[in-house]
Amino acid sequence: MKYGNNHRNVEFDRENDVEYKEKLLCLQKVDWSFLESDTQYLTHNYHPYPARFIPQIPSKLIQLLSEEGEWVFDPFCGIGTTLVEATLLGRNCIGNDLNPIGTLVSKVKSNIVSITDKPTLENLIEDVQGYLDKVTDTLPLIPTLSVIPEYTLPDIPNREHWFTPTVQEELSIVLARIRMVSSHFLRDFCRAAISAILVGVSNQAGETRYSRKEKKIPPGTVYKRFISKLRDMWSRMELYREKRQPVKAQVINNDLRVLEDFPLNLSVQLVVTSPPYPNAFDYFLYHRHRMFWLGYDPIAVSKKEIGSHLNYQRKGTTEENIAEFKDTMRICFQRINSVLEKYRFCCVVIGDSIFKKQLVENDQLITEIAKNCGFKLEVNLERDIHPYKRSFSSASRRAKSENIVILRKVEDV
Numbered sequence: 001m002k003y004g005n006n007h008r009n010v011e012f013d014r015e016n017d018v019e020y021k022e023k024l025l026c027l028q029k030v031d032w033s034f035l036e037s038d039t040q041y042l043t044h045n046y047h048p049y050p051a052r053f054i055p056q057i058p059s060k061l062i063q064l065l066s067e068e069g070e071w072v073f074d075p076f077c078g079i080g081t082t083l084v085e086a087t088l089l090g091r092n093c094i095g096n097d098l099n100p101i102g103t104l105v106s107k108v109k110s111n112i113v114s115i116t117d118k119p120t121l122e123n124l125i126e127d128v129q130g131y132l133d134k135v136t137d138t139l140p141l142i143p144t145l146s147v148i149p150e151y152t153l154p155d156i157p158n159r160e161h162w163f164t165p166t167v168q169e170e171l172s173i174v175l176a177r178i179r180m181v182s183s184h185f186l187r188d189f190c191r192a193a194i195s196a197i198l199v200g201v202s203n204q205a206g207e208t209r210y211s212r213k214e215k216k217i218p219p220g221t222v223y224k225r226f227i228s229k230l231r232d233m234w235s236r237m238e239l240y241r242e243k244r245q246p247v248k249a250q251v252i253n254n255d256l257r258v259l260e261d262f263p264l265n266l267s268v269q270l271v272v273t274s275p276p277y278p279n280a281f282d283y284f285l286y287h288r289h290r291m292f293w294l295g296y297d298p299i300a301v302s303k304k305e306i307g308s309h310l311n312y313q314r315k316g317t318t319e320e321n322i323a324e325f326k327d328t329m330r331i332c333f334q335r336i337n338s339v340l341e342k343y344r345f346c347c348v349v350i351g352d353s354i355f356k357k358q359l360v361e362n363d364q365l366i367t368e369i370a371k372n373c374g375f376k377l378e379v380n381l382e383r384d385i386h387p388y389k390r391s392f393s394s395a396s397r398r399a400k401s402e403n404i405v406i407l408r409k410v411e412d413v
């Protein structure tokens with residue numbers, strides 16, 4: 001059964017389930033393009049991240065397919081788009097991602113800093129402003145009292161290649177000052193802020209371009225950008241605090257395939273996710289410097305990252321790579337099956353990818369895998385995408401179109 005140009009593979013075979021049929025109909029009436037929508041509201045613009053999805057998509061899915069107080073799970077949560085939307089809609093949520101930058105930001109974006117931490121944050125900003133005043137020749141009206149904390153430059157491969165000596169020193173000083181913050185959550189909030197500005201002050205060409213480009217970064221830039229980022233994040237967090245419902249938001253930093261690390265007692269009522277897809281991005285590479293500076297291990301992450309373009313370039317034929325991706329995703333869907341309540345929905349937003357000039361329709365691939373893992377395809381919605389409003393940015397090897405695949409768990413595996 002087909003519903004206009006926008007929908008393919010629609011299956012309705014649960015004749016007696018009226019409420020369920022209505023939900024599927026509602027899904028098909030939504031204009032999924034969200035052309036005019038603001039996608040950066042509240043905490044959503046805390047931090048850059050490639051291939052995150054626009055918040056309107058998880059929001060609609062959560063509204064239609066779950067109830068207040070239920071649990072929503074995103075097994076590949078990236079920087080927590082699903083989680084933020086769940087908390088705004090009064091759903092508890094849990095997110096998992098392999099990338100520690102993703103999980104740091106997810107945690108900070110979907111929870112709130114206690115108002116009692118504000119003076120500590122103001123002290124920190126004052127100190128960093130003091131370091132900045134020492135850099136710039138302009139004498140402050142009130143002489144700065146802030147003492148630069150003791151710091152050491154981190155042992156990072158090719159540090160000189162990627163960062164100017166001044167930027168290295170300023171980053172080390174800010175990180176040393178952040179370490180003095182005793183509130184664990186506020187410290188993470190500040191770490192997310194320094195992470196957000198880090199690529200911009202490095203010689204990395206861009207957020208998704210891991211090549212060197214010399215940038216003219218004047219002294220004091222790290223301090224200036226960090227203060228401005230923190231202030232912006234704080235004001236967004238205050239708006240978010242007014243709208244966020246009193247629900248739980250938890251974040252796990254895991255390879256989804258690793259069974260022993262997975263919280264087996266977890267039971268959720270909805271899954272909304274956009275998984276990594278083959279040959280598209282290299283999250284570990286784009287965030288390599290961030291991970292090194294924040295004390296994580298990008299090399300360990302690279303070995304476990306699903307879909308990595310770089311890893312696929314290194315090995316195997318297209319057929320072998322696709323077969324490997326399928327095996328990997330099969331394990332992931334088994335994990336998802338084990339935590340999702342029976343007859344509840346799993347929504348997967350995914351674009352196509354290109355493997356050595358061969359188009360791979362990932363929605364079809366995912367559907368086939370999910371069907372072998374206890375899921376049934378309910379509806380596959382094709383999304384009209386504005387070039388600047390893609391969930392996945394376009395490039396020759398990346399997604400040209402995008403689908404929202406709605407699956408329903410029909411058996412335990």
Ligand SMILES: C[S@@+](CC[C@H](N)C(=O)[O-])C[C@H]1O[C@@H](n2cnc3c(N)ncnc32)[C@H](O)[C@@H]1O
Pocket residue numbers: 049050051052053075076077078079080081082096097098099102254255256257273274275276283304305306307
């Ligand atoms: C398309 S992105 C998700 C973006 C997310 N929807 C958002 O809005 O931020 C896919 C994610 O899968 C994660 N990933 C890759 N391999 C993984 C693994 N083995 N286990 C868990 N997450 C993994 C990547 O780190 C990346 O964040």
